[in-house]
Structure formats: C-alpha cells, structure tokens
Amino acid sequence: MGAASMMERPAANAPIEEWDAYLHLRDNPDGVTRELWYHEYGCGAWLVVTRNTLTHEVIKCELAEKVAAKAAKKTAGAAS
C-alpha cells in the first residue's frame, strides 16, 4: 500500500498541512523503510513490513493491529 506513516491518520480538523503530509509527502528512503502491506491473496491481514529498498531484503514483519495497539498505548501513556 505504501509508507507505514499512513497508519498515523491526522484528526479530522487537523491543519491542511498535516493532511497534505499524510496523504502525499513521503520520506522515500533509499535503504530501510517501513510500509503497510495487505495480504490480499492470503488471510487478508494488514502488515507492517520493514524492508530495504536497495536490496529488497525483508527485515521484519508485524501485524498492523499489534503495531497500532502499541502506538495507542504509548500515546495514552504520554497523555496521562
């Protein structure tokens, strides 16, 4: 699908710059990158894949829901 930053959706009333960055702007690194993948011809899971764009090596693969849950816990922790 593209960069894993797509999981960090801005609030509906966030400034337009934030939405622009979320939808369009990309770090686009040559090297290690984190992406969101969808296992279309398999179990239908959403995955966060850590990958090298120079060598095509797959470094890490996590369930997106687990990554999201972890992130939610972190922000909750930071807020309290």
Next chain:
Amino acid sequence: MDFSGRFSGLRILKEGLTGNKGWGPHWKDATPKEAYDVVIIGGGGHGLSTAYYLAKNHGIRNVAVLEKGYLGGGNVGRNTTIVRANYMMPGNTEFYSHSLKLWEGLEQDLNYNAMLSQRGQISLFHSDGQRDGAIRQGNAMINQGDDAELLSVGDLKKLVPFLDYKQARYPIYGAILQRRAGTARHDAVAWGFARGASERGVDLIQNCEVTGIDIEGGRVTGVQTTRGAIKAGKVAIIVAGRSSKVAAMAGMRLPIESHVLQAFVSEGLKPCIDHVISFGMGHFYISQSDKGGLVFGGDLDFYASYAARGNLPTVEHVMEAGMTLMPAIGKARVLRSWGGIMDMSPDGSPIIDKTHIDGLFIDCGWCYGGFKAVPGSGHVMAHLMATGEHHAAATKFRLDRFRTGQNLMDEEGTGSQHNLH
C-alpha cells in the same frame, strides 16, 4: 577534437570513403569550474534538454549539468521509447501536445538522428464502457489539436491481424489510433541534446554527484559535490527516481515515492509489429525496435525500490499478458530485461516549478511517462528558470497542487496513491 562537425549526407559519404577517421567525440567531457549562472543536477534527458534550451532559447550558456554517473545512464537510456500525446486532463493535454510538436522538429533542430519513428500507437479497449472512455479521450486529443482515430475490430484486423481477438477475459472491441505517436532512439536523444548543449558552451560534467545544496538566507548559492563545491546563481533538481534524496538536501519532503519499472527485449526478428500496441487491461505494451527486437513492458513491481532491477512475479505477469494478447510471441526468446527507478507522484502527473527557496527549481514526478516529455520538459523548464514565469504549456504542474487540491491531474482516476499511476 572536433565537436562542432555537423552531420550531412555529404559528410557521411566523405567519411565512408576515407575510413570513417574524421569523426570526433560529439560533446566535451568538462571539468567543473568554480561557479556557474545555472547548475543542473542530473544528466538525464530532462536535465540535458533544459541545458540545451537555456543556451539556445535564452542565451544562458554559463551552465553546468552535473551527473553522478555517465550521461544517459539513468532512465533516459532505460525506457521503452514511446512518444505520444494522448492525455486527456487539462494541464497534461496541452503539455504533451507541445512536447510532441517539439519532437517533430527535433532532429532538424539538433542536427542529430534521434530515429523518431511516427509509426502510430494503438490503444486497445475491451468493452462498450471502455469504448465510451476511449471516445472521450480521443475527443480530448482532437480538441487539443492532436490526432486520434477510432478503429473498429475490422479496421484493427487489417493493421494487426496477429492479436487474439476472441480471448475470453479481454475480447478486443476496438482501439484508438494516434498516427503521430511512435518511438525514438533514446540514447540518441540524450546524445543529441548533450551535443547541442556542449556546442553552445554548457559544461557536461560526469562522475560528479551532488551531496549537498547550499542555501543562505532563503536563497540557493551553490552545491557540494564529490568533485568539490560549485557556486551557482540558480540550481535545478532534475534527477528522476532520486528526487526525494536530492530535495532532502534542501530540507524538502516531496510528494514522490520511487518505484522500479521493468522492461524486456527479445532476440532480433524480422519486421512483424509495425506499431506501438498498448494493452492497458493486461498492463502490457509492445513495439519492435529497428534492430528487430521486440521491446515490451508492463506495470510497476508495486513496492518502493531504488534497486534498478525487478523481481520475477512482475516478469511472469508481463509474459502472461503478452501471451494473452499475441500468442505468437511465445516463439521469441527474451534477450534482456532491466529496470529503472521511477519518480511516482500522487496523481501520476509531473511537477515543474519553483520551490520555496529562491533560485531553486524542481522538475520531477514523471512516473513512467517522461521520455516523451524530454523536449517539452526542457523547453518549459528553461523558460521558467530564465524568465521566472511558467510557460503557457506547463502552468499546472505545480508543486503545491496536492496541498491545495487544485488542478490535480489523475488521468486514470485511481486516487492519491503513488504506486497506482
């Protein structure tokens, strides 16, 4: 060394009779000076054509083109050489029309044989709905002043009898033909522009990678390179698949993702495919080079890549699509395949604009369609850099259109996702 010798029938005859000993290099391999009025980062088709038109049309000759590898080693020498003007969206349609007209006078202008072959491009459709879409597109092309013809299956069978018309998945219902579309020899395009620029005083500097962009008080002042610092009044970033990397040197984050696109060529065959044939539904297109090789390709590998080589699932997909369309090509053996790194934009259309930094310009986002744009892009980019105003044929390629939402040019209506264009 003789850089300025012009090509002519007479000269070819003379050289032929005297052992071809009189030919020199076509352009000068320059070493960097301390400062230039304009520094162009990237010696691909677009960088070279920008330099050429800056010198020729605007008299700006104190220009350097900095190339990290060798001239023409990037996408300009890796593409499948299709040239056409069949875009539909305002913004794109006038630009590609402009570019195709420049192609038509290019060889005379450059005094260089780019082997432009206007053999016609056939774009197939496979349903009544797609026919309506094709008619709409054809009308947009005609409104723009370019040519488009609607072909019935009967017309098509006369031109390309070897297609499998009755395939179950994508039966062929007809096509749009643009006769002025075709192919060109991509290396010759790069060399021709290089020679024209070099003749007019532009320094073409190879093995010179830009590693930093110097900015003082919101104004660009020069670049850092592997061959030392170079001062510049104006700087243009024209580096295709590496746009994000170079723009980051100026603190910019671009709406670009880099993806690999593959292409293939078969062993040389006798002439059998006279046109460019596009099989959009199969993500497949093919033409035959003047050497006889079938040149064909398909879609992106779909995940971000800087590797300049592709993976096998896409290879398999392209071969399957080719076999579906024209089973006869199964007899031909594939000779080579390769990949190039595409600068994919969120709407599939390019960016030719100033940046928020004074004197810094950018030309990128060509996706897999920038070869046909080589003359047009250089022409309008030179105009922008010389005059500070957008050329009339390229007013909509704004960097900020994604933020404002104005004038997005998503030809296929696939939405804001970099790998879907």
